[in-house]
Amino acid sequence: MARIGKRRVTTAMSKQSNQSHEMEEAATPVDAEGAAEREGHKEPLISRRKLLATLGIGGIAAVSGGLWQVAGQSTAFASDQSVTSSVYGMAIKKRKTELLEILDTKFCIAVKLEDLRVELEPDPTLAYYVTNEMQEGFFRYDPNDTTSVDNTGTVLVSSNGKRFKRIYGDTLMASWFGTKGDGVTNDTLSLQTALNTASGHKLFIPKQRAGYYLTGQLFIPSQIAIEFEPGTVIQAVDTLSKVGPVYERLIRIKTVKDVYINGNGSTLRMNKAAYTTGEQAHIFDISGSENIVIENINANDSGGDGFYIGYFESTVGFCRNIVLRNCRADNNRRQGLSVISVDGLTVEECRFSGTKGTAPQSGVDIEPNGQLDLLKNIRFIQCVADGNTGRGFLVTLLKPTAASEPIDIVFDKCKTKGNSFGFSMNYGGDGTKAVQGEIKLIDCIAESEQYAGFSDLSFSADGAKRSYIRCRAINCNTVNQPEDPYGYGSSFILTTVPSQVRTAIGNAVYRDCESVDTRQVPLIKRGFSLKKNNAELLRNVSYLGCSIKGGGQKLYAIDPSAEDIYAVKQPLPIQAYPSSGSVTFDYIGFKITNAGASAEVTLLLPTAKASVTYTFFVEAPYQLNLQTQTGKTILTPLGGKTLIGTNLQGNSIVLTGRSDGQWEISGMVGDWLQ
Known part of the structure; x- marks a missing residue:
């Protein structure tokens, strides 16, 4: 078809007659199809009243800015500028103007995308309403544009180069760009195009039609808000590169700023059976980026980590202002979450479970790669790590030195259950390799761990202080190995491992902590242990108001070589x-x-x-x-x-x-x- 019919639409109306007609229209509905027939049109035309009624998600609400204001309510940082305000502030005025222009259009023609691509003589005074399922929306011909690229979603180019522009508020739909979401079609190109186009706006990803969205690696641009419809599932192809240096991840947030993602309980995942080697095939890779908020999303079944925060392939050496809120990471191969380098990380009400495949196999591993990496302003609040083959929460500090910036890590009201160890603070070096700062664990609970609930392994007395405040270990040592050198049948243990020899270990305080064993056959032998496994010194450890409950356990097991050891409890044990x-x-x-x-x-x-x-x-x-x-x-x-x-x-x-x-x-x- 050469063009969509021959139009003879009367538009020569004065502003006054326009206003009169609008008032009349408000009282008496216009028969659009009858009007079209009277003007000689064969295509179905839609009156402005119907246009207003069908604008939907991209219409009147967006004109008022409501979509942006609502989305931004939960994403503000402590700084003056929030992620969403930065995203949403870029194009609101422009979109409002476009929508107001279409509200002045008298008629709209219902068409298919295929029709617009063969339209040779479009009319700039008309609106075109595309009716393709999941791609519905209003387009107008832009006679001044001869260069925009056809992306299916917001720009369509006819066979003779005419550009049609979608009219929308500040929200784009991923389905506009041709996603199938059928579990068979590879949607990588459509999804990536949608993401790129949505920079500066909000992208809504509707639930898949059947199965899941199948996709390769996707890059998230700066200044974007992404919202998933509840129940959405996105699965990686089985062929992401597992061989360096070109590792691929499902979602790359690389050297960008101002990203907000709300999963509404949706799941991003891999076919883990296809990733039985390697450890780099992550679900989310956040590298060298700033002001990132991810909430209400599941990152499962990866060949690496559910979430990774560092600087892979980024020219920026660390991330800044990252928030994970109400997220889940289950059945990942290496970690639920790896933290390499960040200044400002809040992880709130997240769960990391079932990690199994390749070491360390922990729920969370905070492990910098080098001396210049940052571990600053890190807060885990009411998080859970359970059922992991390795530790629940692990901090490994092999690479920082005394010249590194002091670390600042807090675990607040976090819980572990059913891991090898619950919370492990490991491997701070001696002397020039002794990173400074403090790790605090406040009101944390470790339950039913195979070995100790809280372990402090080969951490130099010269290094960062570890403070355990009102922490409880409940029914740990489930494997019943009371003489294991690193668990020692204890709820809380500070010792060394042979592979990480230290001159002296210590610089830890346990304040109002409790070892609990309520089992019919108790398995905890020692509540708090300070154990020498090599020739190291043990010094500067305090036990303030600590206690035991249940079983036949001893309160303390302290090596006689220990120095600067202080213990006090009222009343005295x-x-x-x-x-x-x-x-x-x-x-x-x-x-x-x-x-x-x-x-x-x-x-x-x-x-x-x-x-x-x-x-x-x-x-x-x-x-x-x-x-x-x-x-x-x-x-x-x-x-x-x-x-x-x-x-x-x-x-x-x-x-x-x-x-x-x-x-x-x-x-x-x-x-x-x-």
Whole structure:
């Protein structure tokens, strides 16, 4: 067909008659088809009243800016400019003008896309309403444009070069660009074209017609808001490159700014069975980008990570201001989430589960690649990591050094369950390799882990402080290996691994933490362990108000070589010695009694260490003696003593260690010096 009929539409109307006609039209509906027939038209024409009624998602609401305002409500950063305000502010005025122009159009012709592509003599005074399913919308001929490329969605070019422009608000539909969403057709080109065209706007991706959208690697542009219809599924082709240096990922957010993605519960996934080698086939790769918000989306079944945050192939060395909110990552091959380098990351109410395939196989792995990488302003809030083959939440700091910027990582009210370890803080180096800063775990819970709920492995005492605040480990050590050197039947453990030797480990504080074992057959043997596995020193560790609940577990298991160890709890935990024996560091901060004794009890003190404190209390009516190691003494007003004691019930004494190996009396009730 050469053109869409011959038109004779009367348009010579004054502004006054136009206004009169509009008022009349408001009272009496116009018979558009009758008007067309009277003017000699054979095509169906649509009156302006019907045009207004059918504008839909791209129409009157968009003219008012409502779509943009609503979408932006949940995406504001702390900075003055939000992601969505940056995206939405670019073209609103232009789109409003175009829509208002079409509202002045008297008639619209219903056509197919195929009709416009063969239209040779278009009329710039008419609107063309495309009726192709999922591509419906209004177009107008632009006689001034001779260069725009046909993209199917917003620009159509006829066989003789006429350009038709779609009229829409600030929202584009992915289906306009020819997506099929049938689980068979490769939609890569259509989806990528939609994404590119939507830069500066909002892109709506409707639910697939059948199965899922099938696509290769997709690049997200700057300044875009993407919203998925609930139930949408996007699956990667089975042929993404797994061989470097040209690794492919499903979604690339590379060196861009101002991106907002709302999945509304939709799923992006791979056929994991096709990715049994390699570890780089991620669902989301966010590299060298800034102001990115992703929420309400699932990233599952990848050949690598569900989410990756770093700088792969980016000229920018780190990401900035990244938000993941209410996202899920399940059954991924390497990690649910990998964090390499970022300044400003908030991960809120996300779940990372079922990771299995290649190491580390954790829910989350925070692991920089080099000295210049940043781990700043990182916050995990109310997140869950469960059922992962490796750790739930893992921080691995092999590459940063003392010259790196200080790290700042907080886990707040996060939970783990059913992993190998729950939370693991690993491998901070010694001396010049000791990165500074702090990692805080606040109100976190680890439950039913195979080994320890909270592990601190080969982390130098010179490096970043680790603070465990009100954390709880519940029913861990499920594999029941109480002498495993790295779990040690403990809820909380600080130790080393042979492959990562350190001069000294420590610089950790446990405040108001609790080890809980409520099982009928308890499996936790030690609540809090400070264990030496090599020749390293152990120093600068504090246990403040920590406790145990249930089972036959000991509160502390502290290696006697440890230094600068401080433990305090009110009321004091109690350990009874009904017979003579040696006092160990496991009872630092305890009240030690002779309860149950039937005769004199002599206790051999360890060599004193700075800040180590014991309280001794006579409960049974028998002599309680305290004896020092050979060559050591207890400093008293009567000089140094190697043996002191008393048999009067109620008498007590507090001994505090000194750095020279001697004990001094810091409190005493009754006479222990006779």
